[in-house]
Amino acid sequence: MKxxxxxxxxxxxxxxxxxxxxxxxxxxxxxxxIIEEMSVADITICVPPAxxxxxxxxxxxxxxxxxxxxxxxxxxxxxxxxxxxxxxxxYQGDGDLAAIGxxxxxxxxxxxxxxxxxxxxxxxxxxxxxxxxPTTILGQxxxxxxxxxxxxxxxxxxxxxxxxxxxxxxxxxxxxxxxSVAGIKATKKAIKKAFKVQQDDxxxxxxxxxxxxxxxxxxxxxxxCRWIDEVMAKEYPLGVIKDTTRQTxxxxxxxxx
Amino acid sequence: MFNYTIFGRAVKGxxxxxxxxxxxxxxxxxxxxKHLITEATRLNTKGYYPAEFNPSEDNECTACTLCAxxxxxxxxxxxxxxxxx
Numbered sequence: 001m002k003x004x005x006x007x008x009x010x011x012x013x014x015x016x017x018x019x020x021x022x023x024x025x026x027x028x029x030x031x032x033x034i035i036e037e038m039s040v041a042d043i044t045i046c047v048p049p050a051x052x053x054x055x056x057x058x059x060x061x062x063x064x065x066x067x068x069x070x071x072x073x074x075x076x077x078x079x080x081x082x083x084x085x086x087x088x089x090x091y092q093g094d095g096d097l098a099a100i101g102x103x104x105x106x107x108x109x110x111x112x113x114x115x116x117x118x119x120x121x122x123x124x125x126x127x128x129x130x131x132x133x134p135t136t137i138l139g140q141x142x143x144x145x146x147x148x149x150x151x152x153x154x155x156x157x158x159x160x161x162x163x164x165x166x167x168x169x170x171x172x173x174x175x176x177x178x179x180s181v182a183g184i185k186a187t188k189k190a191i192k193k194a195f196k197v198q199q200d201d202x203x204x205x206x207x208x209x210x211x212x213x214x215x216x217x218x219x220x221x222x223x224x225c226r227w228i229d230e231v232m233a234k235e236y237p238l239g240v241i242k243d244t245t246r247q248t249x250x251x252x253x254x255x256x257x
Numbered sequence: 258m259f260n261y262t263i264f265g266r267a268v269k270g271x272x273x274x275x276x277x278x279x280x281x282x283x284x285x286x287x288x289x290x291k292h293l294i295t296e297a298t299r300l301n302t303k304g305y306y307p308a309e310f311n312p313s314e315d316n317e318c319t320a321c322t323l324c325a326x327x328x329x330x331x332x333x334x335x336x337x338x339x340x341x342x
Contacts, residue, residue: 001271001336001337001338002336002337002338002339003334003335003336004320004322004335004336004337005322005325005326005333005334005335006334006335007331007334008331011331015277015278015330016329016330018329019280020280020281020282020305020329021280021282021283021284021329022329023329025329025330026327026329029329029331180327181288181323181326181327184326184327185326214282220283221282221283221284222282222283222284222287225284225287
């Protein structure tokens with residue numbers, strides 16, 4: 001019999017430390033598949049964050065450099081400016097990108113750095129035990145908001161993708177979810193497109209992935225997938241938020257004429 | 258035993274689950290359109306109930322790879338056999 005699906009080549013043959021049903025492991029696998037399909041393993045540099053994904057260098061068989069908490073995008077900026085021919089991407093969670101790293105993220109996007117960011121949004125701080133994150137849904141119970149997030153006390157969830165979409169130098173921003181097979185396929189397509197945007201030197205690209213966190217949501221993996229559909233996707237609508245790749249191509253063509 | 262045809266070709270499939278990699282999230286059980294995957298009744302060495310592949314004569318795997326795509330641990334390998342009818 002012919003093997004038609006196997007473990008991706010650039011995913012090391014080790015068991016991941018993620019909890020059962022975690023979205024991080026799905027997206028790590030997708031990135032390994034994309035790197036294999038685009039044959040960019042020797043020019044890819046991954047910058048993982050602090051958080052659950054901190055051990056990404058144990059799983060992806062590409063060059064990786066660790067960064068300080070929230071500063072993955074600043075480290076990636078430096079790498080990309082020194083090595084402009086490399087494919088540089090950051091892989092960050094919501095506690096990393098949307099809380100401590102907000103300033104770096106907003107300014108890197110505003111400068112239009114030619115990097116790609118994979119933003120894993122699971123609405124809690126996963127690694128430290130499920131505390132409230134800036135992206136926590138209103139009314140969601142976490143260990144630091146035991147009565148649910150309150151609009152007056154803690155404010156509304158921070159929508160990073162919509163925030164960055166208003167900046168003129170961001171090129172491609174999409175929000176997907178990995179709670180179903182269709183969602184996983186859409187996420188793979190989105191990350192692949194974001195990598196292509198970077199390879200075409202168009203500008204900043206970001207893919208926000210709504211990811212289940214069964215352990216900290218205190219649900220079974222399948223229940224947490226349903227929760228994304230029922231609650232989280234209503235707060236964070238899925239789809240392409242900004243895509244100016246065509247306009248950018250047109251402008252370049254016009255400039256060339 | 259070729260029970261299914263895809264684009265005129267008879268297809269039969271098989272999956273192999275790496276039991277020690279499986280963490281029992283059951284995403285593959287949800288994904289399988291033929292309901293051929295179930296939760297095992299015995300534990301693996303990590304203490305999870307892994308997924309188990311149970312094909313039968315009248316309900317065969319078509320190698321659609323949905324289980325493998327949904328597997329977070331990349332613990333499922335899919336094999337396909339094709340025959341021109």
